[in-house]
Amino acid sequence: MSADPPTSDSPSNGGTASNGTTPHELTELLHRRLDRIEDLLTEPAESGGPTATAARAKPVWRTETEAEQRxxxxxxxxxxxxxxxLMPDRLSIHPRWMLPALELGLLVALVVLNPHPRLGRSSRPLRSLSLALVAAISLANGWSAVKLVRDLVHGSGASSALPLLGTGGAVWATNVIAFALWYWEWDRGGPAARAQGTADYPDFLFPQMQQQGLAPGDWEPGFLDYLYVAYTNATAFSPTDTMPLSPWAKLLMMLQSGVSLLTVLLVVARAVNILQ
Known part of the structure; x- marks a missing residue:
């Protein structure tokens, strides 16, 4: 019986594959490719590999941007x-002109210390005056909210529905403005610090910060964005499209939701009772 003729990859012809490459050469080629993949994955950042690209890529909140206008x-x-x-006299801190005058004075002082139309300058006096202004607005509105709730619980105050709804709406709207100012002032250290991109982590995660292509590369949240966050939190009583990340941001949003819910429920209930 005659032997079978040698195949293309049998030892008789040197073990070559159908494409002329020996098994040894195929093994060497595979090893070289595996080594190259390993080198690409473990290449140090300073050598310019993919790790370096990731290291050079900054998150959007670390990018320096143009400061927003005031x-x-x-x-x-x-x-x-x-x-x-416009708040009723019984709901205001007396003398009722004191806090509004203080707020206007602080606003003028901020403009004098930083007359530039953009809020890119940062200093301790500017930061202190800005926070004092927000605190004054919050104090005035907090006093009005407490007095309004007390009147509603005791059944006193406005005797008709329209003035009551107007007063409750003013307290609610000022509450939205006050918390928007707090969000705007505290997120990543305030508007000047956000423009400089100095914060390691954000306090609020906006949709434009999560996915490329939703906004320009130098996008930065402005006051209207924080006003929208405060408004939706006051109406939905929970975050909508912007998520709070830091503990203080979550606590502030909880507090705002609680104040808004209490004000709306009591004012509407009292107004309905008056109409009936």
Missing amino acids: WTVTAVILVAVVLQL
């Missing part, structure tokens, strides 16, 4: 002052 937040602060002046 006119938006200034206009909203003036709206809060006007709402305080």
Whole structure:
């Protein structure tokens, strides 16, 4: 019986594959490719590999951006002052002109110390005055909210539904403005620090910070974004599209939701009772 003829990869022809490559050469080629993959994965950052690309890529909140303009937040602060002046006398801290005058004085001082239209300058006096302004607005509105709730619980105060709804709406709107200012001032150290991109981690995660292509590369949240966060939190009583990340941000949103819920429920219930 004659032997079978040698195949293309049998030892008789040197063990070559159908493409002319020996098993030894295939093994060497596979090893070289595996070594290259391992080198790419473990290549140090300074050598310019993929790790270096990841190291060089900064998160959006660490990117330096142009500081936002002051006119938006200034206009909203003036709206809060006007709402305080329109508050009934029984719901205001006496003398009732004191806190609105203090707020206007602090606003003027901020403009004098930083006359530039953009809020890119940071200093301890500016930071202290800005926080004092927000605290004054919050104090005035907190006093009004407490007095309003007390009147509603005891059945006193406005005797008709329309003035009651107007007062409750003013307290609710000022509450939204006050918490928007707190979010705006504390997130990543305030507007100047956000523009400089100095914070390691954000306190609020906006949708534009989560996915590329939703906004320009130099996008930065402005006051209107924080006002929207405060408004949706006051109406939905929970975060909507922007998530609080730090403990203080979560506590502030909880407090705002509680104040808003209590005010709305009591004012609406009292107004319905009056109409009946």
